[in-house]
Structure formats: structure tokens, C-alpha cells
Amino acid sequence: MALTDHHDVFIGSTDDGYTFAVLNTRLTAAHRLLIDAGFTARERPGRTVYLLPPGQTSEDTHNRTGSALYGLLAHTMDFVDLSWTTRRHESGRLPKPDAHIRFSDHRVTATVRSQAARAILEQHAFRPAGSGYALPRSMSEREKVGAVAQAETHMSVHGLRVKVSLGIATPSDIPPAPGRTRAPAPPTRAVTPRHRRP
Structure with missing residues (x-):
């Protein structure tokens, strides 16, 4: 999924x-x-x-x-x-977020610009990783989505700006329904083989 x-x-x-x-x-x-x-x-x-x-x-x-x-x-x-x-x-350029959370290759990572954002991420299962934070790999995808939603809401309540990047570049990259990898091929007409005379 x-x-x-x-x-x-x-x-x-x-x-x-x-x-x-x-x-x-x-x-x-x-x-x-x-x-x-x-x-x-x-x-x-x-x-x-x-x-x-x-x-x-x-x-x-x-x-x-x-x-x-x-x-x-x-x-x-x-x-x-x-x-x-x-x-x-406000109108104009999107302000820099206090936290930028990214989904990529079944991983969820975050970079932060404030101590308040760090504290909230840590309350929602994010752990220090490299130069930022990450959710544990052991979490299910649904758990990761839930943790990000809770952290984003928590930060918004405190007036912190959050950007969540889903790793979906354009609308054509939105995943198909589970079990569907591409559009069904259009039906083709049956072709009856012809035998050539020698």
C-alpha cells in the first residue's frame, strides 16, 4: 500500500x-x-x-x-x-517552515529550524538522525502517517510552520489504488492468422 x-x-x-x-x-x-x-x-x-x-x-x-x-x-x-x-x-513567497518533514523510500525524515519544533517532533516518535530527525523504521506506514499528522497539528497549534513533502512530484505521480500498477490496456481485436499460399 x-x-x-x-x-x-x-x-x-x-x-x-x-x-x-x-x-x-x-x-x-x-x-x-x-x-x-x-x-x-x-x-x-x-x-x-x-x-x-x-x-x-x-x-x-x-x-x-x-x-x-x-x-x-x-x-x-x-x-x-x-x-x-x-x-x-501572507501573500508572496511561502515562508520557511520551522519543520520540513519528508516521506521518501519508506522513510520519514525531518529538518527543523527551532528548538520548539525539535521538542514537538520528539514527543511524536521522531528521533535524532544525522543532521535532523527520523521516525523509526520499525513503525508501520500507517503509524508513520499518523505520527506526522499529529506532529504537524501540534506544531500548528503553537504557531509553528510545517511543510510535509510526500515525495509526489506531480498529480500523475499520485499512487494508483492498491493492487493497480497502471491503467488497464485497451481491448484489442482478435486477429485471425492468415495462411499464405505458396
Whole structure:
């Protein structure tokens, strides 16, 4: 399974600035809620992915995503939001985060710029590793996603800026549904072999 597959709803951001929503279970009215909030649907192998393009203000992206999630809460409480594009900030360049958490090759690492961010990461299972922090390799992927979500929320409550990089460069890199590695091949017509006369 991919890190996007462990919750009914997964909200994230691609490296190129798209906000996306992945639904891992059928939820009544989910399609309408996301479309009404301004997301567009894009088919991926085995699933539909919902996208908000970059170029909007962080406040607009925050409000659109929040509106969709508020409606989805009537159908599930099993969701995670690790998107950096929905975090409000002043106009202009995205400020440097106090903590930058990265998913890569089944590892989760973090770099920090403040003692407050260090203390919070350590409360959520992160341990010193090299020049930053990392979650233990022994944790399951779902546990890692949960630890990152808790640490991100904890830091946000204290006014610390966090960026979570999921290792998903563009919308086309969003993992397909579990067990699906690519789109099914288009059907081909059966060809009857012809025998040539000598």
C-alpha cells in the first residue's frame, strides 16, 4: 500500500503545488462535495483523484479544502490532511517552515529550524538522525502517517510552520489504488492468422 491508502480520505500536496484528495472508500456525496468546493476529478488506475490547481491564494485553498472536509465529516472521521498548500500564510513567497518533514523510500525524515519544533517532533516518535530527525523504521506506514499528522497539528497549534513533502512530484505521480500498477490496456481485436499460399 502507498501512504495515501491508509485512511478513508487522504488530503495532500504535490511538489508542484496541487492540492489533492484521495478517497479510499465509497462515501455518500463525496464527489459532489469535492466538486462543489472547486476540485476537479481526474481518473487514476482504480480510483478518482480530486485536484485543486496551484495559483490560488493559500486562504482560498484552505477554505475550499476545509469546506469539502467539513462535509465529508458527516460520513467519516477517518481522514488525514498532510497538505502544505492549504496552510494559510501572507501573500508572496511561502515562508520557511520551522519543520520540513519528508516521506521518501519508506522513510520519514525531518529538518527543523527551532528548538520548539525539535521538542514537538520528539514527543511524536521522531528521533535524532544525522543532521535532523527520523521516525523509526520499525513503525508501520500507517503509524508513520499518523505520527506526522499529529506532529504537524501540534506544531500548528503553537504557531509553528510545517511543510510535509510526500515525495509526489506531480498529480500523475499520485499512487494508483492498491493492487493497480497502471491503467488497464485497451481491448484489442482478435486477429485471425492468415495462411499464405505458396
